[in-house]
Ligand SMILES: [Ca+2]
């Protein structure tokens with residue numbers, strides 16, 4: 001039986017499963033930390049997916065990887081863009097953009113080797129093979145967040161929300177008490193505050209406290 005290495009430098013378990021598409025050839029690919037594009041009837045990966053030629057059925061399903069907790073996402077109307085909110089760990093919350101979901105490029109957003117724009121310090125200092133190989137390939141090997149913010153800081157100086165305890169979440173419905181228009185993405189976790197992004201084409205953001 002093939003065992004998942006759990007200790008440095010060859011560790012591949014835990015959060016490192018989000019990089020399982022980069023494991024040595026022949027080792028299993030998991031679906032942790034990924035975005036999938038599948039046939040809704042069979043669950044099989046679709047033609048056009050980046051790893052569709054792979055012998056691994058999980059790899060064939062994956063169109064993006066290296067995410068930590070991407071539990072909210074949405075499409076940009078009229079485009080193939082997929083916008084993904086990724087909940088941060090130690091410091092950084094991320095808004096990630098998959099420019100084209102059905103092309104040959106599998107976006108790798110870097111978790112856990114990266115968090116936000118930079119290397120994740122703990123994983124970097126552990127000198128794990130999976131992360132060190134990714135670092136060695138430079139910026140071309142991973143897709144940086146479209147936007148990232150420190151969850152212990154105010155998003156903008158005029159943000160009325162308290163700091164800390166935030167996490168990137170999802171889309172607000174139009175007419176919500178917490179936000180006066182639809183928006184992607186938002187934060188609302190414990191501190192009862194929302195972050196509104198005006199539109200994907202704009203990076204303007206404004207904090208709005210929930211009623
Ligand atoms: Ca893509």
Ligand SMILES: [Ca+2]
Nearest residue numbers: 124125126127
């Ligand atoms: Ca290192």
